[in-house]
Amino acid sequence: MLIQYRRDIADLQQRIRNRRLQTFGLFGTPIALVATVAAGVGSKVVFWLHTEMPNPIVNTFTASAFILIAASVVQFWAEIGGEVWDDSGTSVRDLKLDLALAEERHILEARRHTAPTADRQASYKERLPPEIVRLRMESRHYRRLHLLMQWLLFISSAAISAVTAWYDPPQPAKGVLIGLGFTVTVITAATGYFKPRERAFNLQQTADAIEQHATAIELGIAPYNAPEEARNLELFATTVEGMRADQRMREQQLDQPQQGQQQVI
Known part of the structure; x- marks a missing residue:
């Protein structure tokens, strides 16, 4: 139903x-x-x-x-x-x-049809692998975006110097220099605003931490080595939800201007 x-x-x-x-x-x-x-x-x-x-x-x-x-x-x-x-x-x-x-x-x-708390906590553990996969995929996406921006920045910066050295005075290549300078400015501004490297690092860190706790509760090692399974599941759900809340908080901080981030911190 x-x-x-x-x-x-x-x-x-x-x-x-x-x-x-x-x-x-x-x-x-x-x-x-x-x-x-x-x-x-x-x-x-x-x-x-x-x-x-x-x-x-x-x-x-x-x-x-x-x-x-x-x-x-x-x-x-x-x-x-x-x-x-x-x-x-x-x-x-x-x-x-x-x-x-x-x-x-x-x-x-x-x-x-609400299931008992213990059943919901057990099913919560089974729903985590797709969440870990999603975090890793987003991390790879931002990492590739960061690398693409950096390579475009490197190539454009090097091309500006090369074109300037090749044409003296640079009037024949003035349009090329303007385009390359515009590209460098846009990429630098976009990198500073969207912060793909920081987003990739935060997502990867959260995914690794969740996977570590999932492995710990699967193997029954600390901090999930209590005799009561219900206690372990409750602690696991609380810990993982805290990690996800911290991840959302970091994403919100990255979306804020630099002055707003300093005030939050």
Whole structure:
């Protein structure tokens, strides 16, 4: 029963996403059509008021307008009478209400089937391997992002010196130097703001710590060597949740400006 509620909730979430896209298309396509026509008229007035517009530009505006008209007609047909969309005529607000009711029914059903604390703690231990895998994957992602940024920074910095030395004066390669300098500035700023190296280190550290405690409780070694299994499971769940809370706190600190991080610390 609980599985069916989860499926219903996931289905409603997907329907809400689809309906938002449909609504965006219904209202966005006519707006884009009006903007295209206005851009064509404005271009004619500003650039070619006393002459003919070039044929490629006229063809581009005309083709864009026809495509947007066709898209608007198809979308309105699907919305009004085509029965192509599952939720045609249904507002996102109604779907959100259905989702809230489904989540409430899921909570009520879950309360009626709540397992004992010892069973929940035991199942919590079994759910940790995917969490460790997720932390490691995110750590690898930020580590690769950091390496990519650093290599781009190294190459751009070296290229600036090489181009400057090759062209003296550097007027023929001024555009290249401007682009390389812009790249160096953007990468340096992005590295300092997003801090992918620190994020990768924190994620890897949390994953290793959780895995260490999972191995300890599996082998029954300290600090999970108490005679009562319930006591070990309770201590394990408390410890791991504390680690995950610390990880979230570190992520929040990395998202704050440097001055805000100093105040938090």
